Amino acid sequence: MVLSTGCALAGPQQPTKSVFSTATQRQSVTVLLREPAGNQLGSGVLVGSATGGHWVVSNRHVVQQQKAVCVVGADRKATAALVLPARNGKHTQELDLALVWLPRSGKDALMVAPLAPLRLDASQLPLVIATGYPTPLKASPDGPPYSENEGLLLPVLQRPLEGGFDLSYTAAVQKGMSGGGVFNGGELIGINGAHANPLWPGQWRDQLGHAVDEQLNSKLELVSLGISAEVIKAELKAAAVPGAEQLISLSGVECNTARKQLKDQISAERAW
Numbered sequence: 001m002v003l004s005t006g007c008a009l010a011g012p013q014q015p016t017k018s019v020f021s022t023a024t025q026r027q028s029v030t031v032l033l034r035e036p037a038g039n040q041l042g043s044g045v046l047v048g049s050a051t052g053g054h055w056v057v058s059n060r061h062v063v064q065q066q067k068a069v070c071v072v073g074a075d076r077k078a079t080a081a082l083v084l085p086a087r088n089g090k091h092t093q094e095l096d097l098a099l100v101w102l103p104r105s106g107k108d109a110l111m112v113a114p115l116a117p118l119r120l121d122a123s124q125l126p127l128v129i130a131t132g133y134p135t136p137l138k139a140s141p142d143g144p145p146y147s148e149n150e151g152l153l154l155p156v157l158q159r160p161l162e163g164g165f166d167l168s169y170t171a172a173v174q175k176g177m178s179g180g181g182v183f184n185g186g187e188l189i190g191i192n193g194a195h196a197n198p199l200w201p202g203q204w205r206d207q208l209g210h211a212v213d214e215q216l217n218s219k220l221e222l223v224s225l226g227i228s229a230e231v232i233k234a235e236l237k238a239a240a241v242p243g244a245e246q247l248i249s250l251s252g253v254e255c256n257t258a259r260k261q262l263k264d265q266i267s268a269e270r271a272w
Contacts, residue, residue, distance in 0.1 A: 022186075027146050029113040029188075030131045030181050032072040033058055033100070036080070036253050040144060041069060043132035043180035044100060045191060046112045047232060050241050054110055056081065056100040057232050058179030059193055063098045070255035071102050072143060073110065078255035079103070082242055087235070094207065096163035096193055097227050099235055101242050103250070113181060113188040115229045120189055122155035122168075130171035130192055130224060132180025144176060153184075156219055160207045165193050167226035172196070182226045191232070194225040 033041040033056075042062030048055040056071055063069055063083045070078040081102040086095070104110065120126050128151055133144040151171025160166040167182060173195040182190040201221050204212045212220070 023148055025111070025186065026113075026129065026131055026148065026181065026183055027074050028111045030074075030133075030146065031056060032133045032143055033062060033069050033179065034072065034078070034143075035066065036068065036070055036255055040133070040135055040176060041066070042176055042178045043192070044071065045131075045179070045181040045188060046102075046110055047115065047188065048112055048236055049109065052105075052241060053101055053103040054112060055236060055239070056102050057191055057235075058098050058100060059191070059227075060086065060096045060098045062179040063100065068250055068253050069100060070253075071100065072255075074146070076142060080250045080253040080255050082247060082250055084239065084242070087238060094162060094164065095227070095231070095235075096165070097191075097231060097235060099239055101247075103247065113183075114186065115233060116184060116187040116189045119228065119230060120153055120184055122153045125152045125154070126184055127151075128153045128169050128171055128189065129183045130169070130173050130177060130180065130226075131183065132173070132177025132192060134174040135176035147174070147177065149173070151224070153189075154223060156216070156223060161212070161220075161225065162205045162207060162209070163193060164207065164227050164231055165225040166190075166228050166231065168220070168223045169226065170196075171224055173224040188229055188232075190226040190228040192224060192226050196223050197221060 029046045031044045033044050044056040044058035046054050047057045066083050069081055069083055071081045072078045081100045084099045130149045134147050136144045149172040151169050153169045156168040167190045173192045177192050180192045181188050204217050204220050
C-alpha cells in the first residue's frame with residue numbers, strides 16, 4: 001500500500017475488556033459489504049478505531065477491484081468506505097486480506113471487535129463461531145440476514161496456505177460469509193476465507209507456493225479456512241489513516257440509493 005507522508009499512523013484502539021459475549025454483540029461488529037450499485041460482495045468485521053473513522057477487515061476476494069464499497073451495519077445503515085490497496089512487501093500481495101477505512105465522526109463511534117491477545121491452541125479443539133451475511137436466494141430490501149455457525153478449531157495446518165489462510169475449523173461458512181468473523185467467545189481470532197466442500201476442488205499450496213500433500217489437500221476440502229488475528233494485527237500496525245486526497249474518491253458515492261431502488265422494485269413486483 002502506498003502511503004502519503006501526511007498520513008497519521010492508524011494506531012487502532014481496542015477495548016480494554018472483552019465484553020462481546022453474546023450473538024447480539026458479535027453481530028454489532030460484523031458488517032455487510034456491497035457495491036454502491038447494490039450487489040452483495042461479502043462480509044467484514046470492525047476491528048479498530050482511529051481519528052476520523054474505523055477499520056474494517058475483509059477478504060481481498062470479497063472487495064475484488066472495488067476502490068469504494070458500502071459498509072452496512074447491524075442497523076442496516078450503509079456508509080461509503082475506502083478500500084485500501086494491498087501493501088507492498090514479502091507475501092503481502094498474496095494475502096487474501098483487505099483493509100477498508102470507514103469514515104465516521106467521533107459522536108458516531110461504533111463498537112469494534114476485541115482481537116484475541118494470544119493464539120488459541122488448536123490441539124485443544126476450542127469452540128469457535130463463524131459470523132457473516134450469507135447470500136440469500138431471493139433479494140430483500142432489508143438485505144441478507146445475519147448468521148452464526150458453531151464449530152471446532154482444528155490443528156490441521158502446520159504452516160500458512162496461499163492467501164495467508166492459517167486457521168481451519170468445522171464451523172460452516174456459506175457464500176457471502178467470507179470476510180466475516182471467527183470468534184472464540186467474545187474475542188475475534190480471525191476472519192472467514194474459504195468454505196468446505198468447494199464445487200471445484202483444486203490443489204492447495206502453502207504460502208511459499210509449494211503444493212501440499214494429497215492427504216492434507218483432501219482434509220482441506222472438508223473444513224472452513226480463515227486468516228488469523230495475528231495476521232490482521234500486523235496489517236493494522238502497518239496501515240495508515242487515508243488522507244483527504246485519498247478520501248476524495250468517496251465523494252459522490254451513494255450507498256442508500258441502491259437500497260431504495262430495490263425496495264421500489266420489490267414493491268412493484270408484489271403489486272404485479
